[in-house]
Amino acid sequence: MFENKERTDINELGEFGLIKHLTTNFKIKNDYSVKGVGDDAAVLDAKGKQTLISTDLLLEGIHFDLAYVPLMHLGYKAVQVNLSDIYAMNGKASQITVSLGLSSKFPLEAVEEIYKGIELACNKYNIDLIGGDTSSSKQGLVISITSIGYADADKVVYRNGAQEHDLLCVSGDLGGAYLGLQILEREKLIYLENPQIQPDLEGKDYIIERQLKPEARMDIVALLDEMNIKPTAMIDVSDGLASEILHLAEQSDKGMTIYEEKIPLDPMTYETARELGIDPTVCALSGGEDYELLFTISQEDYKKLKHDVDITVIGHVTDKNSGCKMVSKSNNVHELKAQGWNAFNK
């Protein structure tokens, strides 16, 4: 990376100089933010709401591969992954802190690329960058982001509120991010064997974008609010649909049944899965990284959202003893298992 580009050594700036340089473009946008970067701690004002906090650690070689992830996309995605957790609580995300561990292979220009992606995400989602930490790393790139959001106490949605007979809904479509990753991995192997061959990503733009540039569903939280629907339970789809259903069911002490034919798949997801010889349903159930919202609503709210094309009812909540099941297209009943992405098996 960066062989032919301008290289400025980070050491020239020092830690405080680097933070100042990187954060100078970031202006405070929220009145929840009293003081951002530049003191021992940031100062926030919840204005009577409850504060939501979530954090993610992203490590080179585990969560991302710099061979095919552009640094700007990485910065953008790292923010989205975090915001998604705040939206999954039915909250409004307002702030992030960003900590970076940078190995010596990174010149200033590389770090600036990461921050460009972070800035893009902050501007699009109205987020204030309020703090962080920057260090050299002997061990590749480390990104740790904490996101902060707000919600009225009676609007917070937990994982444990699903009631029997509630409807199980999911936003957007599933499985695309996983297949985007498969295509990127395939092209990386081809490139490693023969660096003359340009990557063939034609016709795969949607699923590549699902993998490299996911969008957290702020819009769904706003939509549900407009429709006057408060989900009874909610979670974001980071580890695959099956794993998230099991979390909701376990924490709500209920069972859940979904219907394979209802699982929303984009045509490109479907075709690429077939092309690679993978079952498209398995991509949705176990692929992960879709960052859609999975939630339960009471049946009486169904009429409010039944015409929305971006939300699909895929099943319902049952009693605990019925377990978590999928009814297949051929009407067989399968038990749902969490075979999702597991950071410890990579």
Add this chain to the structure above:
Amino acid sequence: MFENKERTDINELGEFGLIKHLTTNFKIKNDYSVKGVGDDAAVLDAKGKQTLISTDLLLEGIHFDLAYVPLMHLGYKAVQVNLSDIYAMNGKASQITVSLGLSSKFPLEAVEEIYKGIELACNKYNIDLIGGDTSSSKQGLVISITSIGYADADKVVYRNGAQEHDLLCVSGDLGGAYLGLQILEREKLIYLENPQIQPDLEGKDYIIERQLKPEARMDIVALLDEMNIKPTAMIDVSDGLASEILHLAEQSDKGMTIYEEKIPLDPMTYETARELGIDPTVCALSGGEDYELLFTISQEDYKKLKHDVDITVIGHVTDKNSGCKMVSKSNNVHELKAQGWNAFNK
């Protein structure tokens, strides 16, 4: 490490199992914490106060060396480093999130040791562990902690409020943590040359403890409150006294003058410095990691704290043009320079 001890592979538990296993002992203690570990985000209630947030990233080989840092101490110190930033805002620390990246060399028992230290710190400082992230790491141990605290809006103390003629004060004593590190490094080198030789730490317990097990100054924040003193500016001493004075002066747009003879040094710090041929004053000015509080107060508050043995007045605030100076014991005037610990020069 751990060659002769019980080893349980983390993979046996999986990510969610590991988090559940590690956090099961942690009970919510604060009414600022509505919901801790176990959902997409933690839920906090600021109860009308302002929220303070700070974050630190600690990386193996940069911030700590597992050759001489016991894992329990590492967990304890990682929390203290973070709490110190909340106290430096004159706040009450109440919650932390902890993210860990674990290389495959770490068995479950090693991670439990880190969490024992975290638990000890949480219990002693009345802190709730409310979330985090756990991942495997290809790059050694990664610890990212975010701390959250609260203060009434009119009690928050920033770095930028120092006024001309204010007195500059510091808690405890300085330079010890740096000398503790020098002793540990020396003994590590001896051990590497001859593993038969046991480390000789006799008579160095205080400075070793300053390095391995620092205590953030929650007590000083409480003491100032009792004395009805609100500092005009405050910062914690993590990078060395000189660097912190420069931060306060720059952000307050003032100058500062300190007196070498006033800098509080423990006798063991003084003797060890002499023994190693280092100037004890330089240890205080540039050593860092003391996690004491450096603050300015108005002169009229002096009578309230002049008899407290744990707070020392070391200088005063001047006009900006006078710069940052130290008057030496021999009455020479030296300009203060930040030669403190810099994460990018290691």
